[in-house]
Amino acid sequence: LMVWLRRCTHHLFIVVVAVNSTLLTINAGDYIFYTDWAWTSFTVFSISQTLMLAVGATYYLTFTGVPGTATYYGLIMTVYTWVAKGAWFALGYPYDFIVTPIWLPSAMLLDLAYWATKRNKHSLILFGGVLVGMSLPLFNMVNLITVADPLETAFKYPRPTLPPYMTPIEPQVGKFYNSPVALGAGAGAVLSVTFTVLGCKLNTWTYRWMAA
Numbered sequence: 713l714m715v716w717l718r719r720c721t722h723h724l725f726i727v728v729v730a731v732n733s734t735l736l737t738i739n740a741g742d743y744i745f746y747t748d749w750a751w752t753s754f755t756v757f758s759i760s761q762t763l764m765l766a767v768g769a770t771y772y773l774t775f776t777g778v779p780g781t782a783t784y785y786g787l788i789m790t791v792y793t794w795v796a797k798g799a800w801f802a803l804g805y806p807y808d809f810i811v812t813p814i815w816l817p818s819a820m821l822l823d824l825a826y827w828a829t830k831r832n833k834h835s836l837i838l839f840g841g842v843l844v845g846m847s848l849p850l851f852n853m854v855n856l857i858t859v860a861d862p863l864e865t866a867f868k869y870p871r872p873t874l875p876p877y878m879t880p881i882e883p884q885v886g887k888f889y890n891s892p893v894a895l896g897a898g899a900g901a902v903l904s905v906t907f908t909v910l911g912c913k914l915n916t917w918t919y920r921w922m923a924a
Contacts, residue, residue: 721918725771725918726771726772726775726785729767729768729771729772729914730768730772730785730788730789730792731792733764733765733767733768733789734764734788734789734792734793734796736760736764737757737760737761737764737789737793737813738793738796740757740760740761740813741793741797741810741811741812741813741855742811743757743811743856744809744811744856744859751892752892754849754852754853754856754892754896755849755892755895755896755899757813758848758849758852758892758896758897758899758900759896759899759900759903761813761815761848761852762818762844762845762848762900762903762904762907763903763907764789765785765786765789765815765818765819765844765848766822766840766841766844766845766904766907766908766911767907767908767910767911767914768785768789768911769781769782769785769786769819769822769844769911770782770822770836770837770840770907770908770910770911770912771911771912771914771915772784772785773785773822773823773826773836773911774833774836774911774912774915775915775918777831779823779824779826779827779831780823781823782819782820782822782823782826783816783819783820783822783823785819786815786816786818786819786820787816787819789815790812790814790815790816793812793813794812797810797812808858808859809859811855811856811859812855813852813855814848814851814852814854814855815848817847817851818843818844818847818848818851819844821840821843821844821847822836822840822843822844822908824843825839825840825843826840833912836908836912837905837908837909837912838905840908841901841904841905841906841907841908841909842901842904842905844900844904844907844908845897845899845900845901845902845903845904845905845907846897846900846901847897848896848897848900849892849893849896849897849900850893850897853892853893
């Protein structure tokens with residue numbers, strides 16, 4: 713009974729973490745709607761995406777101990793987000809304007825760090841965390857520049873949840889404006905190590921809770 717309970721609880725936790733990660737990052741591809749502050753939003757959202765991916769994927773990975781599960785976790789988040797972004801399409805936005813954040817390559821790097829160091833948790837935290845933090849803004853910027861004429865499209869299709877008094881009038885130059893990828897990757901490289909530690913600790917706490 714206890715084995716069954718532990719397995720069910722862990723799988724329940726994994727689903728809860730994956731669903732909540734997706735819900736918390738569901739609008740993370742919408743920096744393009746904030747036309748005046750797009751790059752500032754990109755930087756902030758990069759860190760939030762890194763947080764949810766690193767924590768959830770590390771939790772899942774250290775639970776199973778099998779390299780590949782971080783990628784699977786990233787795939788779950790991606791599929792959930794595709795479904796959610798279908799709402800934008802239903803509102804009339806064109807397909808080439810709907811930006812779904814790219815998590816899979818970063819999740820694969822996390823798996824690679826775990827596999828290459830023979831499932832060493834500390835290497836996963838240090839190397840995997842840095843790789844995720846540095847790679848995610850890069851992949852998402854490549855993703856973003858494929859959007860067809862984003863500025864024109866953003867004004868043609870204003871974000872429906874943005875109230876009229878927040879509608880952009882003149883471009884504002886944020887302090888992050890010049891290099892959103894560099895700032896996102898730099899901050900991510902440092903913060904993701906902490907995020908992966910949290911993912912590992914979540915696993916430990918879950919075991920202790922079930923053993924009590």
